[in-house]
Amino acid sequence: MFQVYIILSYILINTFQTNLCSASLLLVDHKNPCRAYGNASVYDITNLVKEWPITLQGPGFGAGEYNYWWSCAGKTQYCEDIDTAVCQQRIDGSPVRFNTGNVSPQLWFGLFNGAAFQTNLTWDIMYPNLQSDPKLIDGTGIRVTVVHFIVDPNIEKPLFTMNGENKYTEYSITVRGKCIGQPAVNQTTFVQGYCDPQTGQVVPAHH
Numbered sequence: 005m006f007q008v009y010i011i012l013s014y015i016l017i018n019t020f021q022t023n024l025c026s027a028s029l030l031l032v033d034h035k036n037p038c039r040a041y042g043n044a045s046v047y048d049i050t051n052l053v054k055e056w057p058i059t060l061q062g063p064g065f066g067a068g069e070y071n072y073w074w075s076c077a078g079k080t081q082y083c084e085d086i087d088t089a090v091c092q093q094r095i096d097g098s099p100v101r102f103n104t105g106n107v108s109p110q111l112w113f114g115l116f117n118g119a120a121f122q123t124n125l126t127w128d129i130m131y132p133n134l135q136s137d138p139k140l141i142d143g144t145g146i147r148v149t150v151v152h153f154i155v156d157p158n159i160e161k162p163l164f165t166m167n168g169e170n171k172y173t174e175y176s177i178t179v180r181g182k183c184i185g186q187p188a189v190n191q192t193t194f195v196q197g198y199c200d201p202q203t204g205q206v207v208p209a210h211h
């Protein structure tokens with residue numbers, strides 16, 4: 005448990021550093037795990053892709069290439085546990101699949117106040133594993149995936165990068181794009197909402 009605590013602290017510190025210490029916890033929607041709220045703002049990645057999961061390839065720790073399947077609402081279709089947010093499997097045909105992060109304990113870190121007016125906004129979602137038996141030392145319960153979101157006005161369509169695995173089973177993915185579900189304002193109507201990745205339109209926020 006102590007070790008896990010140290011690992012999580014390390015990741016939290018990294019998360020805060022990449023966000024230049026400006027991140028707060030956001031409030032995850034009770035019905036839609038792909039959506040979270042700041043103060044009068046909404047982050048919604050439901051339509052980041054037409055069909056979940058997102059399939060990515062990238063390195064694991066040490067040698068080896070892996071497939072990763074990420075689904076913000078769970079049901080990756082690859083890991084058995086439907087609460088899995090990210091599922092990992094070696095490309096070379098090994099049948100073992102790892103749950104590298106759960107949906108239900110997810111934490112969103114972002115700008116709580118004024119996000120809709122921020123240029124080049126960034127935020128993170130952290131998916132830690134649910135922990136069961138602390139006697140298991142095979143990696144069960146200690147995996148965690150962090151997804152970094154970077155709003156970049158020069159990238160038309162959402163771009164996904166699997167950054168791979170850091171020491172001690174921390175995985176990371178980066179999402180870049182002009183419209184990746186971030187809080188946004190319609191410059192004509194001044195209606196506030198989020199930028200829908202499928203249409204590029206600002207969709208008004210309804211709680």
Ligand SMILES: *[C@@H]1O[C@H](CO)[C@@H](O)[C@H](O)[C@H]1NC(C)=O
Pocket residue numbers: 043116117
């Ligand atoms: C939320 O926004 C309101 C209005 O701007 C502000 O008064 C309040 O302090 C904010 N809440 C937090 C927790 O920052």
Ligand SMILES: *[C@@H]1O[C@H](CO)[C@@H](O)[C@H](O)[C@H]1NC(C)=O
Pocket residue numbers: 123124156157158
């Ligand atoms: C936002 O990001 C773009 C692309 O990376 C960059 O050209 C621009 O200078 C950034 N704007 C601000 C205000 O940082």
Ligand SMILES: *[C@@H]1O[C@H](CO)[C@@H](O)[C@H](O)[C@H]1NC(C)=O
Pocket residue numbers: 190191192193204205206207
């Ligand atoms: C803003 O609202 C106007 C009027 O409803 C609409 O035509 C336009 O497409 C909207 N723009 C965005 C980026 O949502």
